[in-house]
Amino acid sequence: MQSSVQKNVFTAFFIAIIIMQNLIPFLGYIPLGPLDLTLIHITVIVAAFVLGPKSGALIGGVWGLITFIRAFVWPTSPLATIVFVNPLVAILPRVMIGLIAGWTFQIAIKRKKNKFGMMVLGAVLGSSVNTLLVLGQIYLFYQGKSQLLYHLDTHALLPYLLTVVGTNGIPEAIVAGFTAPLISMPLIKKWSFYK
Numbered sequence: 001m002q003s004s005v006q007k008n009v010f011t012a013f014f015i016a017i018i019i020m021q022n023l024i025p026f027l028g029y030i031p032l033g034p035l036d037l038t039l040i041h042i043t044v045i046v047a048a049f050v051l052g053p054k055s056g057a058l059i060g061g062v063w064g065l066i067t068f069i070r071a072f073v074w075p076t077s078p079l080a081t082i083v084f085v086n087p088l089v090a091i092l093p094r095v096m097i098g099l100i101a102g103w104t105f106q107i108a109i110k111r112k113k114n115k116f117g118m119m120v121l122g123a124v125l126g127s128s129v130n131t132l133l134v135l136g137q138i139y140l141f142y143q144g145k146s147q148l149l150y151h152l153d154t155h156a157l158l159p160y161l162l163t164v165v166g167t168n169g170i171p172e173a174i175v176a177g178f179t180a181p182l183i184s185m186p187l188i189k190k191w192s193f194y195k
Helices: 002-023 040-051 053-073 092-110 115-148 154-190
Strands: 029-032 035-038
Touching (some): 002 053, 035 154, 040 053, 040 092, 040 115, 040 154, 053 092
16 A cells, blocks of 8 residues: 555655656756657656556656647747647657566566666667657648648658657757656665565
C-alpha cells in the first residue's frame, strides 16, 4: 500500500515538472529559429525508468495533451499551429517515449543486464521514437499540403524533415542518452518501484 502511494506521489511530481517545463520559457524548449530543441522528453524518460513504462506513458501522455492544447492557445513555434493540432502527432509519440524507455529498462532488470547501459539505450530509443513518429506523421499527413509548412513545395518536405532529424532529433537523443541515466540512477537506488 505504501509503495502504491509513493508511486502515485512520484507520478504527480513528474506531471508537475512536465507542466512547469511547458509553461516556463527555456525550461522545456530551447527555441532555435522556427524549431524548438526539446528537453521535456528527458523528464518522461526518467519517469519511465523510475516508475515503469505505464507511468512513463501516462506522463508522456500529459506532455502530449499539453502540446495539443498549446497548439491552439499558445504554440511553441509556427509549425505547432499546423501539425500539433492533430492528436496523433501531438500525443502518441510522447506516450511512446515512456513505453519504449520503460520497457527497455524492464528488460535490463528481468535479464540482469547492465542497467546503466540499458538506460542509455532506452533513453536514446525513447527520444528517437518521439522524433521519428512526429516527423514521420508530419510527412504522412502533410506531404500533399507541404505548402502550409513554411511554404515548402512537395519535394522539399522530406529533405526539410531529414534536416530536422539531424539538427534536433540526433542532439536530443544524445542529450537524453547522457542525462536521463545520470538523473535516474540515484532515484532508483533510493526508491525502486521494480521490487
